[in-house]
Amino acid sequence: MPEGTYRGAIVSAGWIGVAPGPGARSPFGHESNPQERDAYEHDRDVPAPGESKVRAPGESGVSGRRWTTAEPRSAPTIRSMTTPPNPVGVGFIGAGDISILHAKAVDRCPGAKLVGLWNRSPQRAEERAAEFGCRRFETAAALIDDPDVDAVFVLTNLETHLEYARLALLAKKPVLVEKPVAASVAELLEMKQLAEEVQVPCMPGHNYIYEESLRRSAELIAEGELGRLVSVYVMYNIHHPEEVAKRYPGVVRQILTHHSYILRFLAGRVRRVSAMKAVLHYEEYTEEDIAMATLELENGALAHFCASFAADDHAADPWTVVVKAIGTAGSTRYSYRDWVEIKPGLVHSQTYTAYQGSITSEVRHFVDVCIRGNGAPLSTLDDAIDAQRLIEAIEVSVAERRVVDLGTTAN
Numbered sequence: 001m002p003e004g005t006y007r008g009a010i011v012s013a014g015w016i017g018v019a020p021g022p023g024a025r026s027p028f029g030h031e032s033n034p035q036e037r038d039a040y041e042h043d044r045d046v047p048a049p050g051e052s053k054v055r056a057p058g059e060s061g062v063s064g065r066r067w068t069t070a071e072p073r074s075a076p077t078i079r080s081m082t083t084p085p086n087p088v089g090v091g092f093i094g095a096g097d098i099s100i101l102h103a104k105a106v107d108r109c110p111g112a113k114l115v116g117l118w119n120r121s122p123q124r125a126e127e128r129a130a131e132f133g134c135r136r137f138e139t140a141a142a143l144i145d146d147p148d149v150d151a152v153f154v155l156t157n158l159e160t161h162l163e164y165a166r167l168a169l170l171a172k173k174p175v176l177v178e179k180p181v182a183a184s185v186a187e188l189l190e191m192k193q194l195a196e197e198v199q200v201p202c203m204p205g206h207n208y209i210y211e212e213s214l215r216r217s218a219e220l221i222a223e224g225e226l227g228r229l230v231s232v233y234v235m236y237n238i239h240h241p242e243e244v245a246k247r248y249p250g251v252v253r254q255i256l257t258h259h260s261y262i263l264r265f266l267a268g269r270v271r272r273v274s275a276m277k278a279v280l281h282y283e284e285y286t287e288e289d290i291a292m293a294t295l296e297l298e299n300g301a302l303a304h305f306c307a308s309f310a311a312d313d314h315a316a317d318p319w320t321v322v323v324k325a326i327g328t329a330g331s332t333r334y335s336y337r338d339w340v341e342i343k344p345g346l347v348h349s350q351t352y353t354a355y356q357g358s359i360t361s362e363v364r365h366f367v368d369v370c371i372r373g374n375g376a377p378l379s380t381l382d383d384a385i386d387a388q389r390l391i392e393a394i395e396v397s398v399a400e401r402r403v404v405d406l407g408t409t410a411n
């Protein structure tokens with residue numbers, strides 16, 4: 001990427017983006033053409049004419065990926081038309097479970113290609129690089145400095161996010177940071193300040209809100225179409241075995257972070273919160289496997305959060321992942337159970353299509369909108385700061401067994 005790519009970038013409401021301007025050329029020599037942008041939004045899982053439905057391992061960049069349609073589809077492909085001449089070269093820092101979903105997402109994003117990865121343990125790095133069909137770097141710094149790497153995804157554990165995001169930003173490479181974006185509000189403020197100083201995009205990995213259905217709910221609420229907002233429910237009940245859960249913090253940080261940025265996106269800031277947590281199914285791990293919170297929003301509505309690694313919900317109309325908003329003039333619902341594939345997920349007992357789908361949409365937004373200078377993330381670092389403030393308030397509420405007032409949390 002040429003030096004000074006982000007010179008002249010705009011900084012507003014905590015977001016760094018390059019001002020598009022009519023017919024502006026992006027850092028990748030790509031015209032800011034709305035029609036082309038719309039075309040990116042189409043699913044790439046449509047074979048091009050004459051393209052085999054079954055690819056050889058490694059051929060697609062994600063090993064052994066198969067087109068699952070029984071018959072060739074007759075719909076015209078948009079793939080060749082939408083692949084820009086200079087795809088954004090992506091590098092992964094960290095190659096754990098979540099990198100598998102990001103590799104698939106990059107593969108499904110015509111405007112991007114996976115260049116390579118670095119992982120702390122070289123053996124895993126080697127395995128994943130072979131699986132994804134990409135290069136393996138010896139160090140994180142070597143990956144960041146490589147001229148083929150235009151953008152960096154930080155996919156390591158929470159405690160290291162700031163360190164790697166800082167390295168990427170100092171090298172002026174746009175960065176997508178998995179959630180929770182950082183370990184504290186102080187770390188997030190540091191990340192935001194650095195992104196503003198160097199004027200390089202830094203996008204939180206807030207994948208759920210890139211789901212079309214949640215975007216529509218947010219619009220309906222914002223436009224008042226649901227009347228006065230009464231309540232919002234964000235429920236998560238997905239069993240995680242103890243050996244998997246041990247790799248993460250408790251569900252307050254690991255899962256309620258999702259709930260917090262979703263609520264912020266849909267309905268605004270929280271005024272007060274009361275929370276509880278418990279450990280119900282681990283034998284040794286002492287962090288919580290269930291947490292619940294009751295919240296009062298600044299707009300007066302109430303909300304309820306539940307996050308559980310303790311058990312799946314097997315009942316009819318299960319609350320696997322459900323987001324419900326109820327207003328005086330209408331309601332909306334989003335559910336993981338609207339798309340279920342009967343095969344085990346990486347950790348989940350079944351494959352919830354929306355999980356991969358949300359990450360694919362998030363990556364497309366980062367590449368096609370944020371990096372190419374066409375707009376901001378739907379959830380910014382300021383929103384990550386609000387989400388983290390809420391998480392810290394929930395922790396105080398649990399520890400001190402009281403309702404915590406967040407006050408006016410304007411940044």
Ligand SMILES: NC(=O)c1ccc[n+]([C@@H]2O[C@H](COP(=O)([O-])OP(=O)(O)OC[C@H]3O[C@@H](n4cnc5c(N)ncnc54)[C@H](O)[C@@H]3O)[C@@H](O)[C@H]2O)c1
Nearest residue numbers: 094095096097098120121155156157158160178179180247
């Ligand atoms: N958006 C989502 O829905 C979602 C889902 C799962 C995980 N995540 C997030 O993704 C990140 C990674 O999670 P995962 O599921 O891949 O976990 P994982 O345990 O499978 O992988 C973690 C990776 O971090 C690396 N790592 C650990 N400590 C390190 C250190 N000190 N320095 C450098 N590297 C280190 C490990 O080598 C490993 O490759 C976490 O922040 C997690 O919260 C997000």
